[in-house]
Each structure stands twice: as structure tokens, then as C-alpha cells.
Amino acid sequence: MSVLTRNEAQTRAQLLDVHRYTVDLDLTTGEATFDSTTAIRFTARTAGDTFVEIKPETLRSLSLDGQPLDPERLDGNRYPLDRLTAGPHELTVAATMRYSRTGEGMHRFTDPADGETYVYTQLFMEDVQRVFAAFDQPDLKSVFDLTVTTPTGWTVLGNGVSTQAADGRWHIAPTPPISTYLVAVAAGPWHSVTTQHAGLPFGIHCRRSLAPHLDADADEILDITRACYDRYHEKFDEPYPFDSYDQAFVPEFNAGAMENPGLVTFRDEFVYRSAVTDTERQTRAMVVAHEMAHMWFGDLVTLTWWDDIWLNESFAEYMGYQTLTEATRFTDTWTDFGVARKGWGYDADQRPSTHPVAPDPDAVPDTASALLNFDGISYAKGASALRQLVAWLGEKDFLAGINTHFSRHKFANATLADFIDNLATATDRDVHTWADAWLRTTGVDTLTAHVETSGHSWNLTVDRAGDRPHRVTVGTYDHSLDTHTGTDQLTLRDRFDIDIPQDGTPVTQPGHRPDLVVLNDHDLTYAKIRLDPGSWDTALTHLSGIPDPLTRALVWNTARDMVRDGELHPTVHLTAARTHLPYETDLALVQGVLGFAATQIADRYLPPQDRPTALATLTSLCRDLLRRTEGLTAKDWEQAPGTTTPGPGLRLIAVRHFIDAATQPDAIQDWLREGTVPGGPELDAELRWRILTRLAVLGATDETAIAHELDKDPSATGQEGAARCRAALPTAEAKAAAWQAMFTDDTLSNYLFTATAQGFWQPGQSELLHPYVARYYPDAIALAARRGPAIAEAAGRHAFPAHAVDPDSIRLGEQALTDPALTPALRRKLTDQLDDLRRALAVRDAH
Numbered sequence: 001m002s003v004l005t006r007n008e009a010q011t012r013a014q015l016l017d018v019h020r021y022t023v024d025l026d027l028t029t030g031e032a033t034f035d036s037t038t039a040i041r042f043t044a045r046t047a048g049d050t051f052v053e054i055k056p057e058t059l060r061s062l063s064l065d066g067q068p069l070d071p072e073r074l075d076g077n078r079y080p081l082d083r084l085t086a087g088p089h090e091l092t093v094a095a096t097m098r099y100s101r102t103g104e105g106m107h108r109f110t111d112p113a114d115g116e117t118y119v120y121t122q123l124f125m126e127d128v129q130r131v132f133a134a135f136d137q138p139d140l141k142s143v144f145d146l147t148v149t150t151p152t153g154w155t156v157l158g159n160g161v162s163t164q165a166a167d168g169r170w171h172i173a174p175t176p177p178i179s180t181y182l183v184a185v186a187a188g189p190w191h192s193v194t195t196q197h198a199g200l201p202f203g204i205h206c207r208r209s210l211a212p213h214l215d216a217d218a219d220e221i222l223d224i225t226r227a228c229y230d231r232y233h234e235k236f237d238e239p240y241p242f243d244s245y246d247q248a249f250v251p252e253f254n255a256g257a258m259e260n261p262g263l264v265t266f267r268d269e270f271v272y273r274s275a276v277t278d279t280e281r282q283t284r285a286m287v288v289a290h291e292m293a294h295m296w297f298g299d300l301v302t303l304t305w306w307d308d309i310w311l312n313e314s315f316a317e318y319m320g321y322q323t324l325t326e327a328t329r330f331t332d333t334w335t336d337f338g339v340a341r342k343g344w345g346y347d348a349d350q351r352p353s354t355h356p357v358a359p360d361p362d363a364v365p366d367t368a369s370a371l372l373n374f375d376g377i378s379y380a381k382g383a384s385a386l387r388q389l390v391a392w393l394g395e396k397d398f399l400a401g402i403n404t405h406f407s408r409h410k411f412a413n414a415t416l417a418d419f420i421d422n423l424a425t426a427t428d429r430d431v432h433t434w435a436d437a438w439l440r441t442t443g444v445d446t447l448t449a450h451v452e453t454s455g456h457s458w459n460l461t462v463d464r465a466g467d468r469p470h471r472v473t474v475g476t477y478d479h480s481l482d483t484h485t486g487t488d489q490l491t492l493r494d495r496f497d498i499d500i501p502q503d504g505t506p507v508t509q510p511g512h513r514p515d516l517v518v519l520n521d522h523d524l525t526y527a528k529i530r531l532d533p534g535s536w537d538t539a540l541t542h543l544s545g546i547p548d549p550l551t552r553a554l555v556w557n558t559a560r561d562m563v564r565d566g567e568l569h570p571t572v573h574l575t576a577a578r579t580h581l582p583y584e585t586d587l588a589l590v591q592g593v594l595g596f597a598a599t600q601i602a603d604r605y606l607p608p609q610d611r612p613t614a615l616a617t618l619t620s621l622c623r624d625l626l627r628r629t630e631g632l633t634a635k636d637w638e639q640a641p642g643t644t645t646p647g648p649g650l651r652l653i654a655v656r657h658f659i660d661a662a663t664q665p666d667a668i669q670d671w672l673r674e675g676t677v678p679g680g681p682e683l684d685a686e687l688r689w690r691i692l693t694r695l696a697v698l699g700a701t702d703e704t705a706i707a708h709e710l711d712k713d714p715s716a717t718g719q720e721g722a723a724r725c726r727a728a729l730p731t732a733e734a735k736a737a738a739w740q741a742m743f744t745d746d747t748l749s750n751y752l753f754t755a756t757a758q759g760f761w762q763p764g765q766s767e768l769l770h771p772y773v774a775r776y777y778p779d780a781i782a783l784a785a786r787r788g789p790a791i792a793e794a795a796g797r798h799a800f801p802a803h804a805v806d807p808d809s810i811r812l813g814e815q816a817l818t819d820p821a822l823t824p825a826l827r828r829k830l831t832d833q834l835d836d837l838r839r840a841l842a843v844r845d846a847h
């Protein structure tokens with residue numbers, strides 16, 4: 001198979017003007033394959049050679065302008081169209097196509113809960129070629145007119161409104177001009193909730209076995225959808241560009257969601273079967289807002305080539321968080337962004353594989369290299385840069401620039417240069433220089449505060465390592481005694497903005513020096529922050545007493561990257577968590593800090609002999625949180641969605657982390673037997689599988705118990721839970737069977753592969769797992785070559801020996817990077833994983 005290069009795409013875009021795809025899919029031809037017939041009407045601007053892409057099981061026939069072509073001439077995924085004459089043409093292609101089990105192309109899933117089958121497409125980047133023939137590049141937009149034949153009783157969803165013409169024969173209304181990667185179809189006996197908003201049909205859909213769970217949240221999901229829709233219409237001059245808005249929650253989806261025009265697909269874990277925290281509800285809402293932003297940025301105006309994916313993703317990420325804050329009950333989204341997303345950007349930006357937010361086009365020569373840039377840089381760093389841009393430009397000018405961009409390029413394509421030029425029309429500021437400093441460079445600046453007392457005033461100077469301009473807020477805080485509780489609090493004295501670099505003179509403020517000076521207090525910029533020593537002492541001892549969660553998030557992030565940089569001992573971070581989290585009210589913060597403490601500090605940054613003590617610290621912290629949330633009534637649990645008290649959500653986080661950190665089986669075994677945590681919550685399927693997984697890790701359960709649990713929960717999630725438990729059992733037979741399933745059988749779906757991998761590697765089982773560290777590299781390289789990018793991603797992310805923090809393991813990995821059989825997707829994952837191992841080793845060596 002050939003990947004498309006940027007040069008080839010540019011040549012083809014100059015040659016062709018594509019008008020219309022008429023696609024006919026027949027989904028009634030069996031479980032393995034479906035039939036696909038495509039007619040493409042296009043014009044060649046001059047005479048020339050080109051090609052069309054398709055990845056068929058069997059290419060049955062082709063014709064050009066009524067003349068048959070020889071199917072044997074298919075070369076990999078390209079069919080040559082030589083000596084095309086100038087003028088209009090019609091190409092027809094009939095093929096048999098294979099269903100996918102990896103979430104790429106036309107994914108087919110049979111629900112173990114009820115035997116119903118569903119199919120959906122994920123055609124992103126170049127997977128349209130797995131479904132029908134196409135000139136597959138983002139700047140050859142076209143009208144798409146699809147007809148789909150299905151078994152009786154199915155519903156077909158598509159980009160446009162769908163109607164059933166005859167039994168099982170569905171027609172989807174033709175689209176306006178869109179890119180090939182944005183075409184979507186989802187078919188099956190969907191459970192649907194439909195409504196109308198602003199004169200358009202809105203729908204949400206899921207498989208039938210999830211129906212009660214979707215119904216329970218339908219109002220919430222649709223309310224957020226409507227609120228975002230209305231808010232975007234206040235921000236954007238261009239109206240919503242498509243004829244309907246469907247959101248389908250689909251099984252075994254690889255990403256969080258995909259922004260197909262008029263038919264957004266989401267992973268169906270977002271239809272909650274078990275209890276979740278309000279932060280998780282906020283995440284779902286953010287994804288709804290993010291995908292809807294793409295309807296304008298990505299779908300109406302599309303990148304010309306894949307070097308500009310940040311234009312899609314950074315914008316949707318920024319708009320998603322900002323719009324949720326403005327238009328829904330989730331008003332604290334930037335704290336979650338600071339805790340859950342920014343670290344992703346900072347981490348990616350400090351690896352050898354970092355790249356500018358907007359890479360040089362030459363650095364993205366083909367689709368395989370473009371796929372690697374869906375990372376923390378393109379999402380989290382880019383969104384942070386846009387947030388800083390809005391702080392610097394003002395929102396009014398920012399939106400005016402965006403609206404010019406939409407009106408100039410609607411139903412067409414645009415580049416970074418277009419975007420910056422359009423912003424420049426709305427402001428006197430030098431946007432081009434800003435873009436060079438922020439979007440064309442790599443790495444994280446570090447801003448270090450120095451505070452000095454000087455008579456009756458104090459001075460602030462900021463050292464900057466790095467070259468970017470920053471506009472930041474400085475917050476100053478003093479101790480005060482809360483007379484009601486007798487506890488020591490921090491109160492805000494003042495906030496003021498400064499520009500960095502400073503003009504050479506320190507900022508002088510009246511009065512004694514504050515007890516705490518926080519640089520970047522509203523987290524409006526993207527930089528590492530180092531507090532002055534006096535402020536750092538105050539922060540460590542009073543972190544939970546800082547009034548604003550966004551400020552606390554910033555201080556926790558500072559502690560996090562000081563640990564990663566070897567400047568703060570991991571146990572100091574753990575002690576701070578133990579001290580402050582019992583008083584923390586922000587769920588995103590509790591979750592984020594506990595997650596880092598468990599998966600990085602306990603599992604990787606501390607040497608193995610210190611791990612039991614770290615886990616004991618975590619379980620005693622969780623016990624404190626459980627005590628703090630005792631006495632919740634049934635009503636408290638019912639009102640969990642949208643509740644303003646952190647009770648049920650906080651308790652749920654504590655229960656989950658207690659289970660994951662348990663070093664003795666007794667307590668959680670009791671919970672499982674009783675079916676409840678004392679004082680609640682009652683165990684739902686998620687918590688039962690979680691406990692059983694931990695018992696498996698500890699060797700305190702067996703196959704009989706796992707099979708029994710699977711009888712009680714035979715759903716798809718249950719199948720994943722059982723696979724995870726089986727792989728986690730500390731026996732040589734269990735590990736051998738899991739390895740065989742992952743690396744030899746090639747039958748696991750993307751989701752079952754991931755579940756097995758998650759169970760397999762356990763930091764407490766290093767002796768048993770040691771032989772697999774060396775086996776991993778050759779087996780993963782061969783697997784990635786056989787099964788493609790989605791499984792390669794899962795193998796690199798979840799099946800990697802991440803707890804083997806030792807020089808031998810790193811050396812094996814470095815040797816593997818020289819293997820010529822390594823695919824680009826796996827190479828990037830391994831490079832990043834090895835960098836994380838090296839960092840963990842450096843953290844251990846630093847203390």
C-alpha cells in the first residue's frame with residue numbers, strides 16, 4: 001500500500017476538480033464483506049496521468065466514461081488513470097470490501113449482550129479507501145450521495161438526513177462539498193432519541209443494549225448540544241452548514257469522537273452504564289462541544305494538507321472548553337484542562353519527538369507522518385497557545401478574524417498562512433510575529449519568579465528560559481485566620497497583569513512581600529512556572545487553602561513537572577497529596593493528582609522497594625476521603641449528576657483508587673461479597689470488574705470467579721473486564737495465554753486487545769513478566785506490520801513494558817528502533833515510551 005505524499009496531493013489537486021460521488025453500499029452480503037459501487041464525476045483541467053485509491057478485498061470492475069478498465073491493474077491501493085483527457089469524466093468502480101475489527105474503515109460489531117450487529121465507518125485520514133474508491137485527499141472536496149442496503153430492521157445514519165426508500169434500502173441526502181475523510185455511515189438496529197432544534201433534526205443514537213443508559217442521560221446530552229449550538233451561532237456569522245445533527249455512540253471506537261459533518265461518532269463508553277463523577281460528565285460535554293466546533297473549523301473550512309491538523313484540533317479544543325464554560329453548567333472547565341490536558345502537552349513538548357504546533361509542511365511529507373501529529377502538541381499545546389492569543393488580542397478581534405476566515409474559505413480549504421492573514425485583518429497587533437514565536441517553535445518556556453523586599457514595598461522579577469512573549473496574571477496571597485474554623489487560610493491580596501519579557505525594571509508593589517506570589521495565576525499562558533522559595537514553602541504547606549481551583553491546579557502542575565525534572569523528590573509530592581487532597585473540593589484536581597501519584601510516582605518514579613509504602617500512603621489517603629464522604633443518603637447518590645457538593649463524585653474517586661492501590665485483598669474482597677462499599681456506593685458492573693482485576697493482580701481470585709462474573713455481565717464491557725482479569729493473574733499460564741492472544745492469534749478486536757494489554761503488565765509482577773520485556777519488541781514490530789495503525793497504537797500504548805525502569809530494558813528498546821520493519825506509528829510510540837522510561841530512571845537517579 002502506498003501512503004499519499006503532499007507532492008502527489010498537490011499535483012492531483014491541480015489536475016482534478018471533483019464534483020460528485022454516487023456511492024451504493026450493500027451490507028447484506030455476509031459477515032465478512034460488503035459490496036461497494038462508486039461513480040465519481042470529475043473534470044480534468046488538462047490532459048494528464050493520475051490515480052484513484054481503493055483497498056478492496058476484490059476489485060470486480062471499473063469503467064471510465066463507459067469504457068471498461070482492467071481490474072488487474074490495481075497496484076496496492078492505487079488504480080492508475082493514465083492519459084486522462086482534459087474535460088469531464090465519470091469513473092465507476094465496483095468492489096467487494098472487507099469489514100474491519102480494528103475501528104478503521106467499516107467496523108462491524110456484534111453485541112454479546114443481545115446478538116445484534118452494528119456497523120459504522122471511521123474514514124479518517126485514508127480509511128475511506130477501505131469503503132469505496134476515492135481521490136482521497138482533504139482538498140478535493142465533493143458532493144457525496146450515498147445509498148445503503150441493510151438487513152431488515154436496521155436504521156441508517158449518514159452525513160445528511162436519511163430516508164428509507166424500500167425495505168432495507170436507504171438514501172442519504174447529498175452533502176454540500178466535503179472532504180473524503182469526513183464521509184460517514186452508521187447502520188444497525190440503533191436505539192434513537194430524536195428532537196428538533198433551530199429547525200433542524202437532532203438525534204442521539206446507541207446500540208439497543210445501552211438504551212436505558214442513553215435514555216437516562218438524553219436530556220443532559222441534548223441540553224448541552226442545544227446550548228453549544230446556540231452559543232456557536234452567537235460567536236460565528238456562518239450558520240451551521242449541514243442539514244441535521246446526529247450524534248451516534250458507537251462500539252469499539254478508537255478515538256474519543258470523530259467530527260463527521262452531521263453525524264458525529266463517539267466511543268460508546270460515553271453512554272455511562274455505571275456511576276461516574278461530574279468531571280466525567282464534563283468531559284463528555286466537552287467532547288460534544290469540541291466536535292460541534294469542528295462543524296465550522298475542519299468541516300466547513302478544511303485544512304489543505306495534514307501539516308495543519310493543529311488548525312482543526314487546537315481550535316476545537318480551545319472552543320470546546322471555552323464554549324462549555326460560557327453556555328452550560330460546567331463553568332470550571334479550564335481547571336480540568338489545566339489538570340487533565342496541559343500535562344499531555346507539556347510532556348509531549350519535552351520529548352525528542354516534539355514538533356512545532358504548526359510544523360513546516362516539509363516535515364509532514366505524507367499521510368503516515370501526519371498521523372503521528374495527533375498528540376498533546378496539536379491538541380493541548382495548540383489550544384493553550386490559542387488561549388494566550390485570545391488573552392493578547394482580546395476575544396472580539398479574535399472572533400472577527402475567525403469569521404473572516406470562515407466567510408473566505410467556506411466549503412473549501414485553507415492553510416496556516418490564510419488563518420494568520422485573516423486574523424491580521426481584525427487587529428493592529430503583529431499576529432505574524434506572534435505566530436512565528438508560538439506556532440513555529442518547539443519546547444516549553446520556564447518562567448521563574450524572584451521576589452525581594454525593598455523598604456515598604458516588594459519587587460517581582462521574572463527570569464524567562466525560552467523566547468516567547470507571554471502575557472500573564474500575577475496573584476498575591478496572604479495568610480489569614482478563618483475565625484469560624486480556626487484554620488489558617490490564604491486570601492487573595494491582588495491580581496495584576498505583566499508582560500514577559502519585562503522591560504528590564506522589576507514590578508514594584510507596595511506593602512510587605514506576600515506570603516504567596518503565583519505567576520500565571522489564571523493559567524492563561526503555556527509555560528513551566530517556578531515560584532520563589534518563600535512562595536513555594538507557602539504553597540506546599542497551604543495548597544488546599546488557596547481559594548481558586550485554577551490556581552491550585554497551576555501549583556499542582558508545578559509540583560508535577562518539578563518531580564519530572566528531578567527537582568522535587570517524588571515522596572514530597574506524595575506527602576503533599578496526602579496532606580491536601582482530603583480537603584480538596586475540585587474533583588478534577590483530586591482525580592488528576594491521585595492519578596499521577598499512583599501511575600507515575602508509585603509505579604515508576606519510586607524504586608520498587610518503596611512502592612508498598614507509597615501504595616499504603618495512597619490507601620490511607622483514600623480512607624480519609626471515604627471518611628470525609630460518609631453519611632451520604634440515597635438521595636445524594638441520585639442527585640450525582642450536576643450536584644454542587646463533591647460528595648458522591650469524591651467518594652467514587654476514593655473507592656476507585658482504594659481498589660487500584662490495595663496491597664491486601666481482604667477489604668475489597670469483603671466489598672465484592674457484600675455487593676457494596678460500607679456506606680455506599682453499591683457496586684455496579686464497573687466497580688465489580690475493577691475489584692476483580694485487583695484481586696487477580698494480587699493472586700486472590702481465579703478463573704471460576706472470573707467466569708462467574710462474566711455470566712452476570714455478558715456485555716461487551718464484561719468481555720473486556722474478563723480479558724483484563726485473565727491477563728492480570730500472576731501465573732505463567734495466564735501470561736502465556738494473554739501473550740498468545742495479543743501477539744499471535746490476530747483475532748482480538750481493538751478493544752479486547754487493549755483490555756488484555758492493560759491486564760498483562762503489572763508493576764508488582766516483575767519477576768514473572770521479565771522474559772516478556774525482551775519478547776515485546778520483535779513481537780510488537782511484527783504485529784504492527786500485520787494489523788495496521790490502530791493495533792500498533794494500542795500495542796505501543798498499552799502493551800509496552802512501562803514498568804521495566806532499568807538500563808537493560810531501555811537498551812533493548814533502542815536496538816528495536818533500528819529495526820527496518822518498524823512502522824511509523826509504532827516507531828513514534830516506542831520513541832516516546834523509551835523517553836518516559838529514561839525520564840523515570842533519571843528521576844530515580846536524581847535523589
Ligand SMILES: [Zn+2]
Binds near residue numbers: 312313
Ligand atoms: Zn477534534
